[in-house]
Amino acid sequence: MLEGLIGGLFNGISIGAVLLIVALGLAIVFGLMGVINLAHGELMMFGAYTTFVVQNAAKSMGGIAPDLYIFAALPLAFLVAALLGLLLERTVIRYLYGRPLETLLATWGVSLILIQFIRSVSWPMVIGLVVFAALFFVGRWVLTRYTDWDRISSWANPVFLGLSGAIAALTWFLTQSSGSAQFARPWFGARNVDVTPPSWLRGGITLGNTLQFPSARLFIIALTIICLAAVYWFLNGTAWGLRIRSVTQNRGMSACLGIPTGQVDAITFALGSGLAGIAGFAVTLLGSVGPNLGGNYIVDAFMVVVVGGVGKLVGSIVAAMVIGITTYLLGSGTMALLFPPSDFFQPIIGFFTFFATTSMAKVLVFALIIAFLQVRPAGLFPPKGRSVEL
Amino acid sequence: MTTNVAVQPRRAAKASEKRKLMIEVVAVIAIALFLILILPMLLSGFRLNLVGRFLALAIVALGIDLIWGFTGLLSLGHGIFFALGGYAFAMYLELNTLGEGQLPEFFGLYGVTELPLFWQPFNSLPFTMLAIFTIPAIVAGLLGYLVFRNRIRGVYFSILTQAALVVFFNLFNGQQKLINGTNGLKTSTSVFMGQQVGSDGMRMFFYISTVIALIAMYALCRWLTSGRFGRMLVAIRDDENRVRFSGYDPTAFKVLVFAVSGAIAGIAGALYTVQSGIISPQVMDIAFSIEMVIWVAVGGRATLVGAILGAVLVNMARSLLSERFPDVWLFFQGALFLIVVTALPDGIIGWGRRQFGLAVSSALGLSSTDLPYLDDTPTPEPIVETPEYAEK
Numbered sequence: 056m057l058e059g060l061i062g063g064l065f066n067g068i069s070i071g072a073v074l075l076i077v078a079l080g081l082a083i084v085f086g087l088m089g090v091i092n093l094a095h096g097e098l099m100m101f102g103a104y105t106t107f108v109v110q111n112a113a114k115s116m117g118g119i120a121p122d123l124y125i126f127a128a129l130p131l132a133f134l135v136a137a138l139l140g141l142l143l144e145r146t147v148i149r150y151l152y153g154r155p156l157e158t159l160l161a162t163w164g165v166s167l168i169l170i171q172f173i174r175s176v177s178w179p180m181v182i183g184l185v186v187f188a189a190l191f192f193v194g195r196w197v198l199t200r201y202t203d204w205d206r207i208s209s210w211a212n213p214v215f216l217g218l219s220g221a222i223a224a225l226t227w228f229l230t231q232s233s234g235s236a237q238f239a240r241p242w243f244g245a246r247n248v249d250v251t252p253p254s255w256l257r258g259g260i261t262l263g264n265t266l267q268f269p270s271a272r273l274f275i276i277a278l279t280i281i282c283l284a285a286v287y288w289f290l291n292g293t294a295w296g297l298r299i300r301s302v303t304q305n306r307g308m309s310a311c312l313g314i315p316t317g318q319v320d321a322i323t324f325a326l327g328s329g330l331a332g333i334a335g336f337a338v339t340l341l342g343s344v345g346p347n348l349g350g351n352y353i354v355d356a357f358m359v360v361v362v363g364g365v366g367k368l369v370g371s372i373v374a375a376m377v378i379g380i381t382t383y384l385l386g387s388g389t390m391a392l393l394f395p396p397s398d399f400f401q402p403i404i405g406f407f408t409f410f411a412t413t414s415m416a417k418v419l420v421f422a423l424i425i426a427f428l429q430v431r432p433a434g435l436f437p438p439k440g441r442s443v444e445l
Numbered sequence: 446m447t448t449n450v451a452v453q454p455r456r457a458a459k460a461s462e463k464r465k466l467m468i469e470v471v472a473v474i475a476i477a478l479f480l481i482l483i484l485p486m487l488l489s490g491f492r493l494n495l496v497g498r499f500l501a502l503a504i505v506a507l508g509i510d511l512i513w514g515f516t517g518l519l520s521l522g523h524g525i526f527f528a529l530g531g532y533a534f535a536m537y538l539e540l541n542t543l544g545e546g547q548l549p550e551f552f553g554l555y556g557v558t559e560l561p562l563f564w565q566p567f568n569s570l571p572f573t574m575l576a577i578f579t580i581p582a583i584v585a586g587l588l589g590y591l592v593f594r595n596r597i598r599g600v601y602f603s604i605l606t607q608a609a610l611v612v613f614f615n616l617f618n619g620q621q622k623l624i625n626g627t628n629g630l631k632t633s634t635s636v637f638m639g640q641q642v643g644s645d646g647m648r649m650f651f652y653i654s655t656v657i658a659l660i661a662m663y664a665l666c667r668w669l670t671s672g673r674f675g676r677m678l679v680a681i682r683d684d685e686n687r688v689r690f691s692g693y694d695p696t697a698f699k700v701l702v703f704a705v706s707g708a709i710a711g712i713a714g715a716l717y718t719v720q721s722g723i724i725s726p727q728v729m730d731i732a733f734s735i736e737m738v739i740w741v742a743v744g745g746r747a748t749l750v751g752a753i754l755g756a757v758l759v760n761m762a763r764s765l766l767s768e769r770f771p772d773v774w775l776f777f778q779g780a781l782f783l784i785v786v787t788a789l790p791d792g793i794i795g796w797g798r799r800q801f802g803l804a805v806s807s808a809l810g811l812s813s814t815d816l817p818y819l820d821d822t823p824t825p826e827p828i829v830e831t832p833e834y835a836e837k
Contacts, residue, residue, distance in 0.1 A: 156519045156603065160519075165782075417611065421609065
């Protein structure tokens with residue numbers, strides 16, 4: 056009984072840890088900018104694919120590299136996702152501040168593009184993209200230098216976009232059809248790819264007779280704790296962290312006091328995206344990785360943000376743990392076992408048995424979340440203030 | 446434009462309103478006649494069936510426009526209501542096809558020997574016809590009440606509807622014994638009013654029903670958005686706090702309009718199901734529900750014609766592109782989201798209005814629904830010194 060409970064708790068915490076590491080970046084960005092980033096899951100996927108690439112490189116090196124690749128993959132996954140996030144913020148989201156619903160739709164568009172990009176990225180496509188970037192940006196740069204750009208920009212921008220897009224598409228098509236099959240093959244394709252964890256993460260620790268703690272799960276819990284500590288230190292111990300907290304509390308006042316809110320937004324978005332990359336790295340240890348990876352985690356992560364409330368890390372931590380443990384206890388059928396099998400408890404046991412699969416547990420958890428929001432609509436730790444807005 | 450109307454004598458304004466309405470009615474009837482009488486002669490059965498499906502989807506777009514374009518509530522979970530309507534009709538068709546005391550075939554696979562209780566009422570056609578829109582309306586109303594009551598709004602509302610969508614997907618997907626899980630319910634071989642649903646005659650019947658339903662829903666939305674109720678919705682969209690401080694209760698209006706929107710989606714779901722031949726949990730895919738939103742955005746928010754136009758155009762583009770270049774479709778769709786949000790916030794209709802001015806729109810009788818979508822942060826009015834003030 057006790058072992059079962061400890062085992063259940065451990066599994067719940069490990070689910071919660073994955074949720075937390077996914078939701079962490081989301082919560083920070085949402086707290087600061089009020090932006091729901093639907094492409095968060097796809098940034099995660101990019102982190103996961105970075106890990107896959109690093110692992111393949113390590114495999115080809117041989118020696119002890121396949122055992123140590125994760126130490127290279129972790130910072131790289133962070134970097135790739137952070138840079139992608141920075142690009143996204145600078146090119147799209149920056150123009151949509153104050154319009155949260157539009158941002159949501161725009162990030163969904165970005166996520167579709169990223170999914171299809173991973174599915175069909177190949178050398179011809181990369182060449183096409185480079186051609187496009189070269190034509191469009193160099194052309195614009197030339198025009199801004201030698202002509203009155205402000206006067207012609209209204210028509211020159213679309214024309215340039217269309218022209219360089221068409222030439223790039225043509226290049227893509229030509230290289231695709233003329234090059235060898237090996238050259239034109241997609242890098243990853245639409246199928247899932249497998250990342251093998253290093254050998255020292257494959258086993259587990261056994262306590263007593265039945266208690267098993269898989270190393271990969273333990274590693275993810277440790278990683279989550281380290282990330283939390285790092286984010287806590289960054290927010291509370293550095294100058295930029297202070298600025299981020301200040302903008303979170305009151306954007307207008309911070310801007311008046313000389314805090315560069317634009318830079319703060321960019322840094323925060325990059326940080327949140329980088330954390331998504333780390334989450335992507337973490338989930339490669341649990342199973343295979345595919346273009347649709349993000350969708351599996353993102354809705355649960357949103358629920359963590361909704362329950363936890365914005366502005367405090369501890370809200371996300373508690374929410375992730377509670378949701379993770381509840382989901383596991385319900386989904387594994389542990390709840391039904393807690394009641395003695397008598398006629399009196401039969402309806403309750405029947406009720407819990409009905410919900411005793413992972414997907415059905417989510418149904419009940421959602422009902423509980425809605426019930427919880429009736430009591431605390433702004434989450435566990437709402438920001439204090441007199442604003443009429445939530 | 447509103448000021449012009451206010452300056453005119455009231456009677457003239459009323460007459461002009463009436464004339465606009467007449468033009469609109471004539472236009473709608475003309476389009477309906479074209480769709481019902483002429484289009485079937487021009488298109489093959491397969492293409493006509495596609496058009497019928499698109500028109501069914503245009504009905505959902507109307508419902509989404511009602512809550513998003515006019516009330517500012519972005520629902521990412523309309524697949525729920527669409528599926529509920531579809532399942533309600535499909536369940537009736539399953540039962541209708543069978544003789545007395547028989548069970549739908551799939552129940553045998555899972556060893557179910559007795560019809561589950563919630564299937565029983567679907568033996569009756571009148572109940573089913575009611576259920577197609579009342580069940581989605583009740584679910585939407587309940588969800589809306591529980592969320593809006595606590596003044597949860599904006600993106601919170603959006604992601605809660607999305608989570609609800611996932612929950613309903615799990616519920617339908619996981620219950621093989623009750624509702625045939627992933628496989629869904631097939632309707633193409635079942636019997637409705639003595640004929641097979643997939644037969645040519647029945648297809649034509651459902652096509653015409655879809656056109657009529659679309660016009661009825663358009664009229665409903667038009668009526669809801671043009672009177673005091675419509676102005677209330679726009680007020681909630683533009684400044685909910687001010688509405689509350691003026692002594693109105695936004696919650697009741699939001700719950701009502703969300704329920705109406707759910708009911709509309711339910712009707713669309715039923716019509717779509719019989720034309721596509723199957724309903725499965727796939728229609729509660731996250732992507733499909735967000736796509737519904739983009740139809741409205743492409744056509745133009747807060748214009749009902751825009752919602753219909755957007756739904757038909759995007760779906761046509763989808764069937765053209767994904768037939769030939771399946772890889773490109775997602776890129777195209779993603780770009781569509783980005784373009785609509787950044788460059789074309791008023792959609793095709795808004796762009797057309799800016800380009801071609803008042804003449805066309807008033808000739809078409811559109812200008813009376815002219816309630817352009819505002820940003821969440823309205824730009825402050827520039828302070829202009831009035832001449833009298835300057836003289837002093």
